[in-house]
Amino acid sequence: MEGTAGTAMGPPSLDPSAYADYFDRVVVATDVGADPTGEQPIDSILNAELQPGTLLHFPEGIYKMNSGFRATGRRGNLGITGHRAVIRHGEVEAIHRHTVDRGEYSGTTMMFRIGTSSRPHHGNFVFGGLIFDWAWHEDAGMQGLNAFIDGQAEIRNIVFHGTHSLGSFANLRVASAEPDSVALVDSIDMRGGGLHYIDTINTREERRFDDGPEHPDFGQSWGSTGFTGHPDQQGTTVIRNMVCGPWPDNTVYPRGGTGRKIVSGCTVWNGGGSQIRNNGGDDWEPVEWVDGTDDKEEALDGPYPGSVVENCYVLIDHKPEGVYIAPRGILLQDGPQLVRNCEIEIAFSEAGGAGGTYGIGTRGEGGSAPAGPAVVEECVITLREDANAVYVSPYTDSIDFREMQVNVVGWNPVSSSALMGGETPRMDQLTINTVSNNE
16 A cells, blocks of 8 residues: 545545455455445444455445454554545433443443554555534544554545544554554544533542642543554655644654654644654664665665654644643654644733743753754744743754744834744754734
């Protein structure tokens, strides 16, 4: 399988014939008894038909799941595709953390779990052309897919319709398992975001931020992040053309492990933590359709020499309910990384510095896990509120800013240094424009 050029997304569909060569059999779900009206659950169909070597295709219709489908440690190619196929979970009456206690649906809130970190799926995996419907009920929203793949994965053309309203695992978690593995996540629409668990029927509890009276008796909704990577990720994960609205925690969070993560052409806004949070690593092998070569030395001199965030638009103009962390733009952690041609707009701010709001920043740790090394080039940061354009953690290996533009709209910083927090960054060709609200 090869990644193809991203395009504007229409009604979600994935043509099974495009992948037929990878499978021993292509099965149309309605031909084997799947109910396209959403009345009868498809759980037994999934368990009977989704065996290695099979692509299961869902025609246009509504399909209900009353329990999650799990395939871990299997070997062989596996595919799930649809043509405007709507996936709903059964009614939920009670939920604690990530398990439904009462209702039509029962068990874990991972609807499709393909592989785990200890038992990854070995082989190619195709998934997409689906609409996960969270708008059909006021208490709806689970993890549509949790995938850990040793091989090649293509996950694309998916809409999460409505707002995730169960305070559990959020929409997508995808990671590649070995240095020569690759996962493409392309054309995903989750603009509806998700609610903090305190605003749902979920009875979960989390650790508190502190014991002070200024914070209510709840903790950050750690599981409620739009897209999540994995601490054991190796290889290459490409997140492309993702539209992601507000979540209680980070919005797009591929950070984790020692592989390469490429975030490209995404539009993200108003997460309760960072809008894009990433790290780098060296445990990856070249991917021909990404790097144009299978030689590692050539790839290191190519467009994706490590983790990259490129061509993304980031907006902060609101803070979700139930969140006590100041929202931030792009956060870079350990490992080699590059940020280029991104636009960040901040119209809501809480203080500055490490705990405040900033456009691009680093977060490192002492000892063997400093942030970076990183390069930021040709980015534009617009500050409509008093905030740091850049924050550099004391625990940063290195970060270089090149050809960066900062637009200050409606307020006047004392000096250019007032736009920078933490350690003094290295700047090459910084342009600062100050604009009044009347212009």
